[in-house]
Amino acid sequence: RGLGNAKVLVLLDGVPIHDPFYLTTQWFKVPLATIERVEIVRGGNSSLWGNMAVAGVINIVSRRVKGNAGEASFIAGSRGSNVVSATQDAKLSEAFGLQLAVDRNRSGGYQTTPAEFTWRFPGKDVPDATNTNAMVTLYARPTAKTDAYLRAGWHVQDQDINFENGN
Numbered sequence: 001r002g003l004g005n006a007k008v009l010v011l012l013d014g015v016p017i018h019d020p021f022y023l024t025t026q027w028f029k030v031p032l033a034t035i036e037r038v039e040i041v042r043g044g045n046s047s048l049w050g051n052m053a054v055a056g057v058i059n060i061v062s063r064r065v066k067g068n069a070g071e072a073s074f075i076a077g078s079r080g081s082n083v084v085s086a087t088q089d090a091k092l093s094e095a096f097g098l099q100l101a102v103d104r105n106r107s108g109g110y111q112t113t114p115a116e117f118t119w120r121f122p123g124k125d126v127p128d129a130t131n132t133n134a135m136v137t138l139y140a141r142p143t144a145k146t147d148a149y150l151r152a153g154w155h156v157q158d159q160d161i162n163f164e165n166g167n
Helices: 115-120
Strands: 008-012 035-042 056-062 070-076 082-091 096-107 128-143 146-160
Parallel strands (some): 008 056
Antiparallel strands (some): 035 056, 128 146
8 A cells, every 4th residue: 555564563472573773574583383373454553553553463473382292394485495494392381381493494586687687797696595593482371360471582694695795
């Protein structure tokens, strides 16, 4: 509707995940294996969620620890793209659970320069990017009315645009 991504509020478990400077969402920082569901509220919602929700709200809800289980997946796509992810849940007690999630997203990229202009950029090749995430979350429910979590994450982005000074 012409408003751009800066006017859609994106939340991870109710916490905004916008880049504070550019007002963009870095989707590759959200491990896919930890997502239970995505809730979307269309339209103006500033009166409920503030000025960042002019065009709507997206809330990504993480799945909670239900037992001691693990999961691994591999997704392959075109242009050398693939995603490898794994999660491990540990139910420490009825009140506490621990979740570890890791993933690696790689894309072989595509030529961003139109073919008729590549002669202007000798040595420029197809760019590629690799993003690696690790996230550990401690879920706590000490009482029936109290639900909390503590999350720590690590992210590395290695992007090579295959041009001078581009890595």
